[in-house]
Amino acid sequence: MIGIEPAHLSQQLAVLRRANLVVSRKEGSTVYYSLTSPHVAELLAVSPTQVAKWARRTVDVL
Numbered sequence: 001m002i003g004i005e006p007a008h009l010s011q012q013l014a015v016l017r018r019a020n021l022v023v024s025r026k027e028g029s030t031v032y033y034s035l036t037s038p039h040v041a042e043l044l045a046v047s048p049t050q051v052a053k054w055a056r057r058t059v060d061v062l
């Protein structure tokens with residue numbers, strides 16, 4: 001669907017979740033993710049690489 005391996009996508013979503021950029025909810029075997037704020041979408045649109053670096057650093061500190 002989006003051109004990324006499921007395992008890699010899961011790892012990236014976990015980083016975003018730990019950085020409080022996304023939240024997840026589970027319904028049966030399906031997990032749904034949503035942004036914690038509309039501002040997250042704006043940040044990702046402006047600089048996805050910088051947001052990813054910030055999220056990794058934030059998780060490392062936690």
